[in-house]
Amino acid sequence: MGCSSTEILLQGLSWRIPFSDNKPTTLTFTPPSNQRSSIQTFNTSLHSHPTSISPILSSSSNQESPNFVADQRLTLRDICQGHVPDHILRRVEEVGYFTPTEIQRQALPVLFSGRDCILHAQTGSGKTLAYLLLIYSSNKHTKISGTSIDCGTNSRAGHAIARMLAAKSDQPLLDNKPCTIMALLDGGTLKRQKSWLKAEPPTIIVGTLGSLCQMLEKHMIKLESMRVLVVDEVDFMFNSSNQVSSLRKLLISYSSINNRQTVFASASIPQHRRFLYDCIQQKWTKADVVHIHANPVQPMPARLQHRFLVCSRSERHSALSSLLQSDAPQSAIIFVNEQSEKSKKAGNAPSTDVVIDVLKNSHEGSHEILLLEEKINFNSRAASFSELRQGGSYLLVATDIAGRGVDLPDTTHIYNFDLPKDAVHYLHRAGRTGRKPFSESKCVVTSIITSEERFVLQKYENELMFVCDELLL
């Protein structure tokens, strides 16, 4: 029953981390010269203050501390060699990942060192691949490949990339062990999962917090068997009142296990110093947890162009149609807000359905028009995503929950049919585009707003440090 060893997934700088247990902590990293002016310095003590580990300009020497050096010229293979099995590295290259992204360059040496980590970096910056490489790295050290469980509220991107890496390499393999990935869903078929767990413990379990807790309660997975626990989109989980107590309970129980590693990932961690402090105080992580904050001064990818169009509420559908006609996007995601309880009670159709109908009746392009549903079966969702990835152009209508974490790198345009409710939601919506890490091409985020909403959007601009230009049709 359960697995003998596990990892959990719930997501060119030179590092020097003088961070020894129970001592004041400074993390030093040397950014590329074009970023130096914006870097700040912090020295903090783990036990007396909320702790932040942040970049300082020059490297300091501290012989007692481990050094994590990630040279900017290193390839992913260079960084992972000796940690990640060769067949996974070959697969990584076959998929087309050669150069590490910023967060991967910074995080991988720290992750491979066994330290708990908070991966804090822009949407689409490659956090998923970073933690998956960690998970695959420990496979070789354990008899059973280890199990990783993604307790993120959204595990789609992690699941897709994990599956891609687990696929058989084209090259002949000597050291290729089969990697199996199990998707755990809320309300999934426990019986089937139980027999699977018994017959062949998976390498990685990707699941929601609810499903993981259920498996643990029923003793179908043992906490001790989880080598790595990754909590992706951690800020969303801590913001959800019905998830937070289960997550706390899980983290506290997990912290008592030896030989385990906890990783949190998110593009947005409001009050991250407070969060870091809580991680240590509440024992959600080990005391020497490392907060890796890539690009702290630019929470959104620079190549996004932000625009807004002002119209009355009744004109929004025609405004959207005109925008789609003039932009002629290759592929786009249109975000609408969740239907309110009041609107449901009044018997109104959800806005998603209304937008879909309008598009189907008025849009003249050759796009496939699809509704991204929240509760769709995990495997059908994975299948439809891989179809979308394989080409063709699409207009996807989504709510915040349904669209969270979606990784469709060909998305060139985002439309906020409704203004998101806060800056964090704006960030996560905008981050569904611009997801080709080394591409220079511009991607566009357009918000359709009423004149009264202009000041709200301005607030998001200030908070997220971007500029939005008015568009006149």
Ligand SMILES: Nc1ncnc2c1ncn2[C@@H]1O[C@H](COP(=O)(O)OP(=O)(O)OP(=O)(O)O)[C@@H](O)[C@H]1O
């Ligand atoms: N080193 C790399 N080289 C090329 N592409 C990469 C690399 N790492 C990741 N990618 C691609 O970049 C895209 C975004 O990666 P990923 O989903 O890991 O980002 P993320 O930081 O987890 O984003 P989010 O916060 O939005 O979930 C994916 O399509 C992934 O395949």
